[in-house]
Every structure is written in C-alpha cells, then in structure tokens.
Amino acid sequence: MxxxxxxxxxxxxxxxxxIQTQIISGRYKAGDRLPSVRELAAExxxxPNTMQKAFAELERNGLIVTQRTSGRTVTEDIELINQTQAHLAEECINNFFQTMKELGYSEKEILKLIEKATEEVE
Amino acid sequence: METLAEIKGLTKSYGKTLAVNNMNLIIPRGKIIGLLGPNGSGKTTLIKMMNGLLTPTAGSISINGCAPGITTKARIAYLPERTYLQDGMRVCDIVDYFSDFYKDFNRNTAFTMLQSLNISFTARLKTLSKGTKEKVQLILVMSRNADLYILDEPIAGVDPAARDYILKTIISNYNENASILLSTHLISDIENVLDEVIFIRDGQVMAHLTVDQIREEYGRSVDSYFREVFAC
Structure with missing residues (x-):
C-alpha cells in the first residue's frame, strides 16, 4: 500500500x-534496524533518491543513526523520541485551532466542544 | 553529477514545421525523469532521435559519449509509443527473441514479472488485450540491464493496480547508474516516483526542475503546475 x-x-x-510518526508509534522502536532506502521507497x-533525502534529514536531527556495520537504526535516545512526539503533537494542535478559528469558534468555545466530545467518547 | 546524455542545439524540422527547435538538455545518471509537454510539443521526436530512428536536422546527441548508433542501442532500453512485435508470436517466444537480441536481457526478471501480472507465457500477442500487450512490452524493456530506459507513454493503457506494480518494479529494479526518461500525460500517477521533470513546449525545453523544487517554490504538485503552465 x-x-x-x-x-x-x-x-x-x-x-x-x-517515518517520525512510525518511530513514535513504535512501528520502529528505539534501536531497531530500519529497512533499506530501496525497500522503504518501494513500500x-x-x-529512492527522495527517500534517501528524507533519511538524510532524519539523520541530521538525530532520530536515525547510521552504523557502519549494521546499517540504519532508530536512535536509542528515548528523550529525543519523546521530544519529537511533543513537537508533532503541538503542531497538530496548532493546526486544529487554526481550522476551528477559520470556522468561527473562539478558544473558549473550542475547549467546550473538546470537553463535550471527550465526555461522549467516555 | 555524472552526465549520461547530452543534447546540444538539437533541431528537427519537417518542411517548415520545427518539431524540435535548438534544444539543449543534460540527462544525469541515477535519476527518474519525466518528459512532460502538451500534444505535439516534440516529446516523441526527441525520443526517436535519441534512439537513432530519426536523423536530426542540426545539433548533436551524445549518450555515454557516443552518437546514437549500434553502441548506444545496446545500452538503451526503448519502449516506443507503438508496438513493433509480430501479433502471432507467443509471449515466451518474444522473451527468447529479446534474450537473443540483447546481451543485457534477464529472462528470469521477465518471467517473474509476467507471472506476477498473471500473463500466460504461451498466449499469442493477438489474443491479449491492449493493456496486457502494453504490460508485456514494458516488462521486456524493464528486464534489460540498460544505462538508459526511454519509455514513451508507458502506462497509458494499463489499469491502476498494474500501474502501481509496474512503478514499484521500476523503483526496486533500476540500478543507481542508470536513468529512466519517460514521457507521459498521467503526471499525478507517477510524480512521486520522479526525481526531475522536463517541460517541453514548441520543441524547446521550457523548464528542467526537480519535483520537490516545484512543490517548494510553487506550493503545488507537478500535475497542477503543468495544468497552469499549459492552460489552454
């Protein structure tokens, strides 16, 4: 797919x-070996060159580590993974607030709606 | 970046009509490149000249340092827009034929792909549907270990599921020193697979960009960029 x-x-x-999401959600866990660029590009x-570029970016921010002997692995730095998660969550919330504001809701109203939605889920 | 093919001042005129007009182009190694342009912009004329099927009116083409000829044909896998295979041939006979003809042809690759797409080895070409015939030809071309694959409208008649399979096969099979040049109008289907796009208009290169350049600079897909640039 x-x-x-x-x-x-x-x-x-x-x-x-x-790939960040896949690491945060635990599809690839800290220290896991990642598939090759080509395998992941096919998936x-x-x-493949675009996938390579994405890998390079992830290596630059430390989420992926290249080891000479065992290929590419996910970082063992749990703190960094948690930070990435927090960062993505923040982005997600900002986007949500922006969309809701475009729909004409104030922050208070948005919070009320969220509370209501959470009650319904429970 | 290492150059695979270089085109300089290439021109082809049919009487007063200039199909390709003083075109300059560099094709690097290891890239999948889309050749995009409206009907009649000169894509097929360019491709035919690269394959030595048409003689340029002016200018030069150099592939691996050679002008189009026997040496370049041995290293280019070409899928023409129309079939040249005999209708009465069986699929397995055509595989043998290609195997005899091209040193770099890999029979196993061909049979594996035919099997994955459920194409009977013993069927005669004329009994196959249009789309299946196209698949057979594409498989033959992609089963070569060439330096340059030139595909003229490769997926037009192929169903979406087979299209995905073919694109995946292209991604996982081609080697890093080879390039693929493909002309198509089905941009949105293939743009995730492309490195670069060459826009051609009136026989000239209008733009030669990477896919992510277009997305970064214009905030839109290659498909929608094409629709805007070539709006009628």
Missing amino acids: AWNLNADKPIYTQLVEI ASVN
Whole structure:
C-alpha cells in the first residue's frame, strides 16, 4: 500500500513526518534496524533518491543513526523520541485551532466542544 | 553529477514545421525523469532521435559519449509509443527473441514479472488485450540491464493496480547508474516516483526542475503546475 501523500507539500518532508510518526508509534522502536532506502521507497511508492533525502534529514536531527556495520537504526535516545512526539503533537494542535478559528469558534468555545466530545467518547 | 546524455542545439524540422527547435538538455545518471509537454510539443521526436530512428536536422546527441548508433542501442532500453512485435508470436517466444537480441536481457526478471501480472507465457500477442500487450512490452524493456530506459507513454493503457506494480518494479529494479526518461500525460500517477521533470513546449525545453523544487517554490504538485503552465 503506497503511503498517503499530499499534492502541495514537498514529498521528502512528508516522508520525514511519516517515518517520525512510525518511530513514535513504535512501528520502529528505539534501536531497531530500519529497512533499506530501496525497500522503504518501494513500500511508499516514491523515488529512492527522495527517500534517501528524507533519511538524510532524519539523520541530521538525530532520530536515525547510521552504523557502519549494521546499517540504519532508530536512535536509542528515548528523550529525543519523546521530544519529537511533543513537537508533532503541538503542531497538530496548532493546526486544529487554526481550522476551528477559520470556522468561527473562539478558544473558549473550542475547549467546550473538546470537553463535550471527550465526555461522549467516555 | 555524472552526465549520461547530452543534447546540444538539437533541431528537427519537417518542411517548415520545427518539431524540435535548438534544444539543449543534460540527462544525469541515477535519476527518474519525466518528459512532460502538451500534444505535439516534440516529446516523441526527441525520443526517436535519441534512439537513432530519426536523423536530426542540426545539433548533436551524445549518450555515454557516443552518437546514437549500434553502441548506444545496446545500452538503451526503448519502449516506443507503438508496438513493433509480430501479433502471432507467443509471449515466451518474444522473451527468447529479446534474450537473443540483447546481451543485457534477464529472462528470469521477465518471467517473474509476467507471472506476477498473471500473463500466460504461451498466449499469442493477438489474443491479449491492449493493456496486457502494453504490460508485456514494458516488462521486456524493464528486464534489460540498460544505462538508459526511454519509455514513451508507458502506462497509458494499463489499469491502476498494474500501474502501481509496474512503478514499484521500476523503483526496486533500476540500478543507481542508470536513468529512466519517460514521457507521459498521467503526471499525478507517477510524480512521486520522479526525481526531475522536463517541460517541453514548441520543441524547446521550457523548464528542467526537480519535483520537490516545484512543490517548494510553487506550493503545488507537478500535475497542477503543468495544468497552469499549459492552460489552454
């Protein structure tokens, strides 16, 4: 199944986000070996060079580590993974608030709606 | 970046019509490149000249340092827009034929792909549907270990599921020193697979960009960028 990619954002940044999410959600755990660029490119149905670029970006921010003997692994730095998670959550919330404001809700109203929705879930 | 093919001042005229007009282009190694342009912009004329099927009116083409000829044909896997295979041939006979013809042809790759797409080895070409015939030809071309794959409208008649399979096969099979140049109108289907796109208009290169350049600079997909640039 090809990965779900948007049309308006650069492909490699979307790949970075998806792999980050896969690490946070535990599909790839701290210290796990990652599939090769080519395998992951085929899975996502994207160009291998683009996947390579996404890997380079993830290596730069430390989430992925390249080891000479064992290929690429997820970092063992749990703190860094937690930070990434917090960062993505913040982004998600900001986007949500922005959309709700565009729909005409004030912050108070949004919070009320969230409370109501949470009660319903419970 | 290492150059695979270089085109300089390439021109092809049919009487007064200039199909390709003083075109300059560099094709690097290890890239999947889309050749995009409206109907009649010169895509197929360019491709035919690269394959030595048409003689340029002016200018030069150099592939691996050679002009189009026997040496370049041995290293280019070309899928033409129309079939040249005999209708009465069986699929397995065509595989043998290619195997005899091209040193870099891999029979195992061909049979594996045919099997994955449920194409009978013993069927005669004329009994196959249009889309299946296209699949067979694409499989033959992609089963070569060439330096340059030139695919003229490779997936037009193929169903979406097979299209995905074919794209995946392209991604996982081609080697890092080879490049793929493909012309198509189905941009949104293939743009995630492309490194670069070449926009052609009136026989000239209008733009040569990477897919993510277009997305970063214009905030839109190659498909929607194409629709805007070539709006009628």
